[in-house]
Amino acid sequence: xxxxxxxxxxxxxxxxxxxxxxxxxxxxxxxxxxxxxxxxxxxxxxxxxxxxxxxxxxxxxxxxxxxxxxxxxxxxxxxxxxxxxxxxxxxxxxxxxxxxxxxxxxxxxxxxxxxxxxxxxxxxxxxxxxxxxxxxxxxxxxxxxxxxxxxxxxxxxxxxxxxxxxxxxxxxxxxxxxxxxxxxxxxxxxxxxxxxxxxxxxxxxxxxxxxxxxxxxxxxxxxxxxxxxxxxxxxxxxxxxxxxxxxxxxxxxxxxxxxxxxxxxxxxxxxxxxxxxxxxxxxxxxxxxxxxxxxxxxxxxxxxxxxxxxxxxxxxxxxxxxxxxxxxxxxxxxxxxxxxxxxxxxxxxxxxxxxxxxxxxxxxxxxxxxxxxxxxxxxxxxxxxxxxxxxxxxxxxxxxxxxxxxxxxxxxxxxxxxxxx
Numbered sequence: 201x202x203x204x205x206x207x208x209x210x211x212x213x214x215x216x217x218x219x220x221x222x223x224x225x226x227x228x229x230x231x232x233x234x235x236x237x238x239x240x241x242x243x244x245x246x247x248x249x250x251x252x253x254x255x256x257x258x259x260x261x262x263x264x265x266x267x268x269x270x271x272x273x274x275x276x277x278x279x280x281x282x283x284x285x286x287x288x289x290x291x292x293x294x295x296x297x298x299x300x301x302x303x304x305x306x307x308x309x310x311x312x313x314x315x316x317x318x319x320x321x322x323x324x325x326x327x328x329x330x331x332x333x334x335x336x337x338x339x340x341x342x343x344x345x346x347x348x349x350x351x352x353x354x355x356x357x358x359x360x361x362x363x364x365x366x367x368x369x370x371x372x373x374x375x376x377x378x379x380x381x382x383x384x385x386x387x388x389x390x391x392x393x394x395x396x397x398x399x400x401x402x403x404x405x406x407x408x409x410x411x412x413x414x415x416x417x418x419x420x421x422x423x424x425x426x427x428x429x430x431x432x433x434x435x436x437x438x439x440x441x442x443x444x445x446x447x448x449x450x451x452x453x454x455x456x457x458x459x460x461x462x463x464x465x466x467x468x469x470x471x472x473x474x475x476x477x478x479x480x481x482x483x484x485x486x487x488x489x490x491x492x493x494x495x496x497x498x499x500x501x502x503x504x505x506x507x508x509x510x511x512x513x514x515x516x517x518x519x520x521x522x523x524x525x526x527x528x529x530x531x532x533x534x535x536x537x538x539x540x541x542x543x544x545x546x547x548x549x550x551x552x553x554x555x556x557x558x559x560x561x562x563x564x565x566x567x568x569x570x571x572x573x574x575x576x577x578x579x580x581x582x583x584x585x586x587x588x589x590x591x592x593x594x595x596x597x598x599x600x601x602x603x604x605x606x607x608x609x610x611x612x613x614x615x616x617x618x619x620x621x
Contacts, residue, residue: 214572217579227600229584240578240585240594240608245401245433246464249512250599254462256508263504272300272497279503286510287470292451295472297488300498304432304458305338307469308394310492311454312342314473315392315426318480321488326391330364330384330425332377334403335396337430346394348403351566361570364390366399369408369447378415392426392454397444398548401433405553405593407546413448426477428454432469435518436460437522438595440549442513453477462505463512464597521598525550528596528602532609541616553593556616565589573619581611 207218220232227250229237239247249256263279270277284298299314299377301307312329319326329346336352337343344353345360351359364384369377384390399411400406420427429452440606441447443455454477458469481490496502512518526549533552537545545554558570569587578585585592585608594608594613 214372216572216576219579226250227597227604235582237594238583238604238607240583240596240598241453242595242597243464243584244586245438245595246459247597248436248460249509249518250597251464253465253508253512254464255512256465256505258410259359259508260465260501261502263501269496269499269501273493274572276587277498277500277503278390279500279507280498283470283498283503283506283510286507287472290510290513291455294451294474295455296475297473297478299471299473300503301469301471301492301494302467302494302496302499302502303338303469304430304456305340305343306431306494307456307471308337308428308430309340309342310469310471311394311428311430311456312346312392313475313492314471314481314490315428316428317490318426318477319391321480321483325392326389327386328364328384328389328391329361330366330381330390330393331538332395332400333368334400334406335394336400336402337394337396338432352402354580366393368406369412374412377412378419382423385419385425388423390423390425392428393420394428394430396430396445397434398439399434399444399551402588403572404588404591405546405551407548407597410448413445414450417448417450417452426453428452428456430456432456432458436509437518437598438550440522440526442519461509462502463509465505466499466502468499468502468506506532518598522550525596525600525605528605532594532605535615536609539613539616542612550593550598551593553613556587556590556592570619574615577615577619578611581614583608583611585611 221229222232223230227239229239231237243293251563267277280300285617287298288296291544299310299538301310316327331346334348336347341359344356366377366380398407417427429445431443435457453474455472461470462468474483481488529550529552530547531545533545536542536554541557544556556570568588570590592612596605
């Protein structure tokens, strides 16, 4: 479809088709020409319970008739109050404060600013942030700064602040990551470590074990370094538990949530903070307040959608659905692992990923020449799968039907043959 829209992560010069989606239900989207599309990536990892979930849609409709928007600086409203209560009830008790924003990137910006404000108000000059190799935390300037330097942000390098980088904990070499973190902590300049727990999303669905996450948390605690868990993608059941941190039995000082917070229906984010971080900003001095907001902070309609999502988690067997989906994904992955041309098959909870083999010397990164061919192949098959370079992954809504999930798995195997990979 031709329009004046400038789409994200899209090279319009390639003149690739842009299907017009008209409606959705469960794990299915329909286009204007009537094509049925299986959403295999939860529409960029946001849709958890399925598109247009009746409980969430009803909550949005009801709230839209009562209050659409109100300034949140010095004012409040019932949907936000209920959401804060619901989040603190379901998340760890040591994260009792909720700061609402509007996207995953923003929740990360908020966490970084809270961490730096914490040290400033304590009279200490810690200002350095540590990140993990291949990480991705969003596309705003601060979020890009704590992500890997790559083609994603090459044009903006002059604007990005310097960070320390830990090597990714490759299997068998995890100690190198832990040693690097401890050395950085000993400098007494490190303010915080920000981590995607257990799996690096845009970095290629790279998975590392829970014990490494637990050790990183322990090292930070030993040296008083703040630990920020970016659960924007990993939260709300994607890894098999409500949050990925649960699997390492850790609680961060700051936790970033978004995407599935509203079930994927509306943009909303939350940064959950410890009492120590809140208290560092608590004062009669107005200069010590937390200076961050957006016009739509805690939008009432988005908060209503989030409250409906929390009600679904409370009232319905969501974790059972997740376990069933994870088991089905494992079966599919076991089959895919036998297909020549598929490499490094892996799984974490409801997520499976693998690489498509490419000839030696060809780019295997985000700009791999294989990616557009794969994207076109899946689109022609009526599937929403969006490979990252030669990495193909499946992360569907929890409501996906078994036959549709099988179709996704089969289409990946078919791609190896039809594209002569």
